[in-house]
Each structure stands twice: as C-alpha cells, then as structure tokens.
Amino acid sequence: MPIALYRIDDRLIHGQVVVGWGQPLDIDFIVLVDDNVACCDWEQDLYRMGVPPEMELVFADVATAIRDHDKYSSDPRKGILVTPDIPTMQRLVYGVPYIREVNVGGIHHRDGRTQKLRYVFLAPDEEAQLRAIVQSGVKVTAQDVPAAREVPMSEILPSSEPEARTA
Amino acid sequence: MSATIFRKMKSSTGETTDESSPPRAIVAGHGDFPFGIVSAVEQISGRGGVLLPVSNKGLSGQDIETQLKAAAEQDGIQVFFTDLPGGSATLAVRRIMRERPDVVLVTGANLATLLEFVFQSGGDCGAAARISVEKGRNALAAFGPA
Numbered sequence: 001m002p003i004a005l006y007r008i009d010d011r012l013i014h015g016q017v018v019v020g021w022g023q024p025l026d027i028d029f030i031v032l033v034d035d036n037v038a039c040c041d042w043e044q045d046l047y048r049m050g051v052p053p054e055m056e057l058v059f060a061d062v063a064t065a066i067r068d069h070d071k072y073s074s075d076p077r078k079g080i081l082v083t084p085d086i087p088t089m090q091r092l093v094y095g096v097p098y099i100r101e102v103n104v105g106g107i108h109h110r111d112g113r114t115q116k117l118r119y120v121f122l123a124p125d126e127e128a129q130l131r132a133i134v135q136s137g138v139k140v141t142a143q144d145v146p147a148a149r150e151v152p153m154s155e156i157l158p159s160s161e162p163e164a165r166t167a
Numbered sequence: 168m169s170a171t172i173f174r175k176m177k178s179s180t181g182e183t184t185d186e187s188s189p190p191r192a193i194v195a196g197h198g199d200f201p202f203g204i205v206s207a208v209e210q211i212s213g214r215g216g217v218l219l220p221v222s223n224k225g226l227s228g229q230d231i232e233t234q235l236k237a238a239a240e241q242d243g244i245q246v247f248f249t250d251l252p253g254g255s256a257t258l259a260v261r262r263i264m265r266e267r268p269d270v271v272l273v274t275g276a277n278l279a280t281l282l283e284f285v286f287q288s289g290g291d292c293g294a295a296a297r298i299s300v301e302k303g304r305n306a307l308a309a310f311g312p313a
Contacts, residue, residue: 010228010229012228014254015197015251018253019253042265046258046261046262047258049252049257049258050253050254052253106227108227108230109227110230118225119225
C-alpha cells in the first residue's frame with residue numbers, strides 16, 4: 001500500500017501526526033526519516049513513547065529510507081513518512097521517483113525565517129528547496145491537520161509552477 | 168516570535184489567591200488547553216497561581232523545550248503536567264528530564280488530576296503529583312449503552 005502521507009514537520013512525532021492524521025488515515029506505522037535520530041538510541045526511545053503500542057515506528061536515515069522505500073510502500077498496512085525539515089525531504093524526493101505529493105505540516109519560527117502561514121515559516125534557502133521539490137514534479141501543499149484547508153504551494157511561493165511527475 | 172507563555176498569577180474566581188507564592192507545577196499542552204484547564208481548576212478550587220499554563224501553539228519542538236525549561240527554572244518548578252502522552256510538550260519535558268532527574272512528569276492530565284494536586288498543599292510536589300495520577304485515573308468513567 002502506498003505511503004498515505006509524506007510530511008515535513010519539525011516536531012516529527014506529536015499529537016497532530018499521531019492522532020490528527022494517524023486516526024483518520026487509520027495509520028499502522030510511521031517512518032521517521034532523520035539522520036540524527038537514526039543514530040541515537042535515546043532519541044528513538046523518546047519518540048517511541050509518543051506513539052501508541054499498536055503503531056510501529058521505523059527509524060531511518062535518508063540513505064536507508066531511499067533504499068527501503070519499496071518495502072514501506074509495499075507494506076499492506078497504512079503508513080506515514082515524516083521528515084524534520086525540507087532538505088531531508090528534498091533528498092528523499094530526489095532518491096525516490098515515486099513520491100508524488102508532499103505535505104508541509106509544521107515548520108516553525110526561528111531567526112531568518114519569514115512567516116508564510118500560521119504554522120509555516122521559511123528561510124530563503126528553504127523557499128528555494130521547496131521550489132526545487134515542486135519543479136521536480138511533486139505536488140507540495142501545506143496543511144497542518146486534515147480538517148484544515150490544503151494550501152497550494154502557489155499561494156505560499158507565488159512563482160511555483162508544479163509539473164506532473166513521471167516515475 | 169513571542170513566547171506563548173502566560174503567567175496567570177491571579178485567580179479567575181477572584182477568591183483565595185496567593186500571589187506571593189510561586190507556581191508549584193507547569194501545565195503544558197496543545198492550543199488553549201493549558202489555559203482552559205487551569206482556569207477550571209481555579210474556578211473549582213478557588214486557588215490561583217498554583218499552576219502555570221504553557222501552550223505549545225506556534226512553537227517548534229526546540230522552542231517548546233526552551234520555554235518550559237526557562238519557566239521551570241524561574242520558579243524552581245519540579246512538576247509538569249501535559250495533556251497527551253505523544254504530544255510535543257510531553258516530548259519536550261522528557262528532554263528536560265535528561266538534564267534534570269528531579270523532574271516529575273504526569274501526562275494525560277485531566278481536571279481531577281490537577282484538582283487533587285492543587286489541594287495537596289505543602290510537602291513534596293513530586294509525591295503530590297504521583298498521588299494525583301491515581302485520582303485522575305479513577306475519574307474516568309463511561310455511562311450509557313456500550
């Protein structure tokens with residue numbers, strides 16, 4: 001079964017992901033793609049306590065996630081893949097031609113970023129990275145929770161022009 | 168970006184408020200949950216300023232941790248109540264616990280939990296938090312057809 005949601009979220013595992021998206025999508029597993037978390041047992045233990053026991057949490061660095069993506073997407077269960085930032089998702093998108101859509105779920109304020117939405121703040125280099133993802137044919141939208149409006153990237157970055165991606 | 172911390176040192180009921188005492192615990196969670204539930208505690212108990220509400224609204228995981236740590240250090244707070252086991256506030260407190268082994272975290276906190284804690288005045292806050300867990304757990308019940 002294809003991954004139900006590819007999400008960029010700097011909080012990674014939290015209420016919006018596990019409950020907000022996890023319940024309506026009936027998610028059975030989450031793939032957390034983060035080079036730092038993938039090599040830190042303590043961080044993994046921390047995030048593991050954030051998911052209910054019936055939900056599997058898989059940790060992977062980007063290279064492993066690219067290598068194992070077919071395994072995730074052929075799993076009969078439903079899954080979400082989450083990255084902490086745009087560069088990580090960009091590397092994943094470049095390595096996995098089957099990714100068609102990316103959800104920007106939460107990129108919060110920090111110095112150098114400009115507010116685009118209530119839950120999306122972008123630095124100039126991040127804007128460029130998002131544009132690059134869009135230019136590679138991936139549909140990128142922002143939506144923090146399922147009940148919220150799906151905001152097209154053209155509203156956040158006006159000159160973004162999506163093109164259909166072919167695998 | 169301004170912090171989503173609101174130091175609520177005045178009782179919403181205007182009754183028995185002790186503004187001279189620092190808060191004994193932080194209530195952290197999603198949206199307006201911390202403010203709402205602290206307001207309810209104060210309305211029922213008449214005791215204001217015992218709990219300090221902190222929202223995760225609009226903050227990154229790192230910012231939540233920074234805000235909670237600063238709030239706890241300012242008042243020497245040892246006890247945190249959070250709303251959801253998998254929520255970002257809970258994860259932030261778990262990170263704080265790595266540096267502060269004295270911290271006690273209660274997650275899944277409800278109104279009964281907080282009321283019990285507030286009424287246990289004096290003594291060890293950590294022990295009071297643990298006692299309040301049992302009260303909160305027992306307050307959950309379902310009525311009506313299955």
